[in-house]
Amino acid sequence: MSRGKLRVYLGAAPGVGKTYAMLSEAHRRVERGTDCVVAHVEHHHRPRTEVMLHGLEQIPRKEIEYRGAVFTEMDVDAVLARRPQVTLVDELPHTNIPGSRGTKRWQDVEELLAAGIDVISTVNIQHLESLGDVVESITGVRQQETVPDEVVRRADQIELVDMSPEALRRRMAHGNIYRPDKVDAALANYFRPGNLTALRELALLWVADRVDEYLNEYRREHRVSAIWGSRERIVVGLTGGPEGRTLIRRAARLAEKGAGGEVLAVYISRSDGLTSASPKELTDQRTLVEDLGGTFHHVVGDDIPAALLDFARGVNATQIVLGVSRRRSWQYVFGPGVGATVAVESGPDLDVHLITHDEAGKGRGLPVARGARLGRSRVIQGRLVGVFGPVVLTWLLTSTTADVGLTNDMLLYLALTVAAALLGGLFPALASAVIGSLLLNWYFTPPVHTLTIADPKNIVAIAIFVGVAVSVASVVDLAARRTQQAARLRAESEILSFLAGNVLRGETTLEALLERVRETFGMESVALLERSGETAPWTCAGSVGPRPAGIPEDADVDVPVGDHLALSLSGRVLPAAVRRALAAFAAQAAVVLDRQRLQHEADRAKELAEGNRMRTALLAAVSHDLRTPLAGIKAAVTSLRSDDVEWSAQDRAELLAAIEEGADRLDHLVGNLLDMSRLHTGTVTPIIRETGLDEVVPMALGGVPEDSVELDIPETLPMVHIDRGLLERAVANVVENAVKYSPPGEPVLGFASALADRVELRVVDRGPGVPDEAKDRIFEPFQRYGDAPRGVGVGLGLAVARGFAEAVGGTLHAEDTPGGGLTMVLAVPTAPQRGRPGQPGSEAVMTS
Numbered sequence: 001m002s003r004g005k006l007r008v009y010l011g012a013a014p015g016v017g018k019t020y021a022m023l024s025e026a027h028r029r030v031e032r033g034t035d036c037v038v039a040h041v042e043h044h045h046r047p048r049t050e051v052m053l054h055g056l057e058q059i060p061r062k063e064i065e066y067r068g069a070v071f072t073e074m075d076v077d078a079v080l081a082r083r084p085q086v087t088l089v090d091e092l093p094h095t096n097i098p099g100s101r102g103t104k105r106w107q108d109v110e111e112l113l114a115a116g117i118d119v120i121s122t123v124n125i126q127h128l129e130s131l132g133d134v135v136e137s138i139t140g141v142r143q144q145e146t147v148p149d150e151v152v153r154r155a156d157q158i159e160l161v162d163m164s165p166e167a168l169r170r171r172m173a174h175g176n177i178y179r180p181d182k183v184d185a186a187l188a189n190y191f192r193p194g195n196l197t198a199l200r201e202l203a204l205l206w207v208a209d210r211v212d213e214y215l216n217e218y219r220r221e222h223r224v225s226a227i228w229g230s231r232e233r234i235v236v237g238l239t240g241g242p243e244g245r246t247l248i249r250r251a252a253r254l255a256e257k258g259a260g261g262e263v264l265a266v267y268i269s270r271s272d273g274l275t276s277a278s279p280k281e282l283t284d285q286r287t288l289v290e291d292l293g294g295t296f297h298h299v300v301g302d303d304i305p306a307a308l309l310d311f312a313r314g315v316n317a318t319q320i321v322l323g324v325s326r327r328r329s330w331q332y333v334f335g336p337g338v339g340a341t342v343a344v345e346s347g348p349d350l351d352v353h354l355i356t357h358d359e360a361g362k363g364r365g366l367p368v369a370r371g372a373r374l375g376r377s378r379v380i381q382g383r384l385v386g387v388f389g390p391v392v393l394t395w396l397l398t399s400t401t402a403d404v405g406l407t408n409d410m411l412l413y414l415a416l417t418v419a420a421a422l423l424g425g426l427f428p429a430l431a432s433a434v435i436g437s438l439l440l441n442w443y444f445t446p447p448v449h450t451l452t453i454a455d456p457k458n459i460v461a462i463a464i465f466v467g468v469a470v471s472v473a474s475v476v477d478l479a480a481r482r483t484q485q486a487a488r489l490r491a492e493s494e495i496l497s498f499l500a501g502n503v504l505r506g507e508t509t510l511e512a513l514l515e516r517v518r519e520t521f522g523m524e525s526v527a528l529l530e531r532s533g534e535t536a537p538w539t540c541a542g543s544v545g546p547r548p549a550g551i552p553e554d555a556d557v558d559v560p561v562g563d564h565l566a567l568s569l570s571g572r573v574l575p576a577a578v579r580r581a582l583a584a585f586a587a588q589a590a591v592v593l594d595r596q597r598l599q600h601e602a603d604r605a606k607e608l609a610e611g612n613r614m615r616t617a618l619l620a621a622v623s624h625d626l627r628t629p630l631a632g633i634k635a636a637v638t639s640l641r642s643d644d645v646e647w648s649a650q651d652r653a654e655l656l657a658a659i660e661e662g663a664d665r666l667d668h669l670v671g672n673l674l675d676m677s678r679l680h681t682g683t684v685t686p687i688i689r690e691t692g693l694d695e696v697v698p699m700a701l702g703g704v705p706e707d708s709v710e711l712d713i714p715e716t717l718p719m720v721h722i723d724r725g726l727l728e729r730a731v732a733n734v735v736e737n738a739v740k741y742s743p744p745g746e747p748v749l750g751f752a753s754a755l756a757d758r759v760e761l762r763v764v765d766r767g768p769g770v771p772d773e774a775k776d777r778i779f780e781p782f783q784r785y786g787d788a789p790r791g792v793g794v795g796l797g798l799a800v801a802r803g804f805a806e807a808v809g810g811t812l813h814a815e816d817t818p819g820g821g822l823t824m825v826l827a828v829p830t831a832p833q834r835g836r837p838g839q840p841g842s843e844a845v846m847t848s
Helices: 018-031 047-051 076-082 105-114 129-139 149-153 165-173 180-188 193-221 244-257 279-291 304-314 329-334 338-345 376-399 406-424 426-444 456-504 510-520 576-625 627-641 649-681 693-701 724-741 797-807
Strands: 006-011 036-040 062-066 069-073 086-089 118-124 157-161 233-238 262-269 295-300 319-323 351-355 525-530 539-544 557-561 565-570 689-691 709-712 720-722 748-755 758-765 811-816 822-829
Touching (some): 006 018, 006 193, 018 047, 018 118, 076 105, 105 118, 129 193, 165 180, 165 193, 233 244, 233 279, 233 304, 244 262, 244 279, 244 319, 244 351, 262 304, 295 304, 295 510, 376 406, 406 426, 406 456, 510 525, 510 539, 510 565, 510 576, 525 576, 539 576, 557 576, 565 576, 627 649, 689 693, 693 709, 693 724, 693 748, 693 758, 720 724, 720 822, 724 748, 724 797, 797 811
Parallel strands (some): 006 157, 036 086, 086 118, 233 319, 262 295, 319 351, 709 748
Antiparallel strands (some): 062 069, 525 565, 689 720, 748 758, 758 822, 811 822
């Protein structure tokens, strides 16, 4: 069965028309004969949206009872039984009522997609999980209901429902979004022009990133090498010199001029030698580009201009920023330089910026690093000098009438041989020495025009000339080879240092490491393959890039790691010189894979250990604390049923009171156990509403004796954003714990105050207090501090209170009471609307 397709309508804020657009699409499909049904749509009593439901088949919702109220949720079983072609599911991030099939609505949608049913859904940008902090900083509202970004990114189609802030506010003012009594509050708070503009830009940028992913995937599949300038992407070429910081800042300013611009700094090192780059300077430049919101990349390439252009085209860049060459004017004799070469070969689809800087024209330092290997051009130049140089020199010497003498002639030929050695190495120098000695003998050694040498001194001179030439050539060639080896080792050390730096910076996931390998060595795809035995089939433990190799034999480069792991790279055949560095990456990939699996096993073992501890503590609670009230109830009931004793009305009342007290204790203990179980399994689902603290706290005192608590909750406190039921349970547990440990006759004090963006409730007792080292331990499940005679219960009250406080976005911690005792501080977030119950609140803000 093929998986269904997901289409998501994404909006920047409530009311932009996502649900209306979804229903319009449903009508279009029904008109085309598609079997389309409505599984769950929230019209929020908006007339125009409600009318759009007419003519569409709606699957009845499932009723669920929770806390004495009846709620309706999408009936997943009914949708699966109906099996339509397309179903409409509104509000993807919605949290289902406990007792539903899935915890989140997006989980229900995943089940429908797995069953082959196409789904059309809606989501607002503020509900994306990765943007929670950003949205909170913009609007001041922390969204409790979120959906993982990956769920939305996997959608087959994402359509942005856009509307200008002015148009959305007009729609709000006309009553098309919220009820009239909520319009003023919404326009003054969440729907301010600045908020809407920021949210709109956030939505546009997020969708642009998703479109960019589609574009890159399309270009890979269709092998499009040309650059499609869909957005400004600026590549900064770094050399490791001090001018890099100037280039990065200039590129960042260029990126700021275009919305959504991106900066990618790239440093290219040779596969067998490095430019004269400072590791410290590169580290500082990497930090700078990351601080400015860009990314740093390290690429290996022998031809630096070609590698830079390949990288730029690979990331679909639109501009390249390079610095003016640091070479002196005479050094341009050896070539035009990287900047000029990139500018000529970039083509019309890439703009190249050459930026001036303070280091321009000051020289590049010693040429050892750039001349570490004898490139093809140098070898050709050496051969030309070694073969044709002596001929040209002979022609010059014979065409002049002045005779400089045989000694000077030999020195000139020797200088030419040294030049050939410096340019081309050993063999061009040998060629120059042999040809030069023959020409010396023929033209300048008597008798001339013959190979016969009359004077023995001339024989010795020519022999010394040949020996010196060969010796100089050998020394130069040996120095070149040693320099090449040193440069290769330096390149490997930089790559390994780069790898170690990635590990220290936390890039320890297998996918991140494989992506680093792919980028560093310029490959198309990288895969880490493993097998359980010599004859077992290979499986992919992790891969990056399109079409990774399934077996090592299919890869262009295969690096074995032990007997059962292999790092396979596809794209091109790498030279043997880089295999050692690649082997280090392969070994690190194996270590990262083992570390991930060990971490997974450790997490699983920790969960099992925590579960075992909870079960052991629960068993102890059942065997002792739960049996105590049961024993009291049993004894009282047995006494009342006894026919041997005639109980008076007072005795009967006392026994009934004992039964009621035991039942209350039993109900309290069982309630705490169930609450702890819900917290442990993560099934607590807060229903956040705006309310006043003075309405909740008094309701939490029902379980303590009268006059045991003195409250001071000002009515002028800001409204708080909490789940009333959870906060009431948290306060009740804190107050009961304080009353339990307070001395007789000493009432517990409870007072609240506002501080910044939260309201703090302090519950103060005058009991024995708790040492600092035990203040955190008292909030752990099944923990009771001390052995006070009134220390009954299973030690869950404070653990449940902290769990509920954190579930509604608050905190709970303990402090010492001045003069002795313990103070529990419960802090909860204030609502974005700083009003009282008589004013329009921010309830409308939470509607989407």
